[in-house]
Amino acid sequence: MSVSPNEIKRVKSQGFLLNRSTDNFSGRIITENGVLTAAQMRCLSEAAAKFGNGTLTFTSRLTVELPGIPFEKIEDFKAYVAQEGMVTGGTGSRVRPVVACKGTTCVFGLYDTQALAKEIHDRFYVGYAGVTLPHKFKIAVGGCPNNCMKPDLNDLGIVGQRVPKFNPEKCRSCAKCAVESGCPMKCVAVENGKPVFDSEICNNCGRCLKACPFGAMEETETLYKVYVGGRWGKKTRVGTPLNRLFTREEVLDVVEKAILLFKSKGETGERFGSTVDRLGVEKVEKMLISDNLLKRKEEILEQVTIGGASC
Ligand code: SF4
Ligand code: SF4
Numbered sequence: 519m520s521v522s523p524n525e526i527k528r529v530k531s532q533g534f535l536l537n538r539s540t541d542n543f544s545g546r547i548i549t550e551n552g553v554l555t556a557a558q559m560r561c562l563s564e565a566a567a568k569f570g571n572g573t574l575t576f577t578s579r580l581t582v583e584l585p586g587i588p589f590e591k592i593e594d595f596k597a598y599v600a601q602e603g604m605v606t607g608g609t610g611s612r613v614r615p616v617v618a619c620k621g622t623t624c625v626f627g628l629y630d631t632q633a634l635a636k637e638i639h640d641r642f643y644v645g646y647a648g649v650t651l652p653h654k655f656k657i658a659v660g661g662c663p664n665n666c667m668k669p670d671l672n673d674l675g676i677v678g679q680r681v682p683k684f685n686p687e688k689c690r691s692c693a694k695c696a697v698e699s700g701c702p703m704k705c706v707a708v709e710n711g712k713p714v715f716d717s718e719i720c721n722n723c724g725r726c727l728k729a730c731p732f733g734a735m736e737e738t739e740t741l742y743k744v745y746v747g748g749r750w751g752k753k754t755r756v757g758t759p760l761n762r763l764f765t766r767e768e769v770l771d772v773v774e775k776a777i778l779l780f781k782s783k784g785e786t787g788e789r790f791g792s793t794v795d796r797l798g799v800e801k802v803e804k805m806l807i808s809d810n811l812l813k814r815k816e817e818i819l820e821q822v823t824i825g826g827a828s829c
């Protein structure tokens with residue numbers, strides 16, 4: 519091994535992961551929201567052949583790793599991919615690359631997940647790049663309650679929601695109610711000729727909003743459910759859903775408050791889920807709803823934090 523441990527650590531913080539039993543590294547490219555242009559893909563293919571071992575590997579966090587890059591070619595590699603606006607990174611005790619499901623185009627998607635993920639990337643991956651946290655902080659953006667991206671297994675997960683709104687005035691008490699038969703959760707029952715919704719079972723998938731041919735289901739705005747403290751790995755914890763739904767503007771504030779809460783209250787080496795359990799869900803929820811964390815943002819960001827992420 520000709521590369522020193524200090525150099526290995528330094529380039530790891532820039533997104534270059536040592537390839538086991540070699541002097542070569544995988545360069546981890548941040549896709550921002552899981553989307554790359556054709557030009558970027560061409561650039562990466564060329565970079566893999568020019569600097570690496572000719573392969574590209576895709577990670578569960580929607581980054582692309584190019585293995586086999588010799589230590590001395592790292593700087594040239596970075597300059598090469600920068601031509602197409604790409605950077606490496608995604609390691610350490612900080613906000614990690616944001617993942618999004620394909621809700622932007624998916625028929626079940628309730629909103630543009632990739633656009634929200636890009637906004638979160640810009641504000642909290644790039645914006646908080648220099649902010650050390652007690653451990654890594656993973657964010658996932660899901661387009662509907664099908665949860666393909668498993669938002670509830672991330673430190674913070676977002677799920678699109680449409681709450682059904684029924685207008686009895688327009689209901690014609692059909693022999694067979696399309697709203698009832700179309701509900702995948704089977705939480706609609708017809709009583710006295712009209713659909714009745716069981717909100718305990720309804721997951722706000724929004725599938726019934728267009729089901730009624732007589733317009734008895736009204737269009738409602740997309741809201742966002744937030745899970746906090748999920749993780750999947752050495753230890754597992756399913757995220758705790760916050761008690762209310764949020765608007766688009768509010769959900770971005772909740773993300774920022776959660777990061778600030780983790781920085782101010784988290785202990786070195788603990789994931790956000792452990793912080794949530796230690797403080798208590800009720801207290802955490804109150805902190806995430808109130809604006810105190812945002813008001814204390816500057817003070818919290820000045821706090822010295824020792825990061826505990828080892829992978
Ligand atoms: S979570 Fe919903 S919107 Fe996202 S990919 Fe799955 S089905 Fe589509
Ligand atoms: S909600 Fe629509 S489909 Fe269902 S019974 Fe009323 S009018 Fe018919």
Ligand code: SF4
Pocket residue numbers: 680681682700701702703704705706715719720721722723724725726727
């Ligand atoms: S939102 Fe989804 S789960 Fe809820 S009633 Fe409509 S179809 Fe059923």
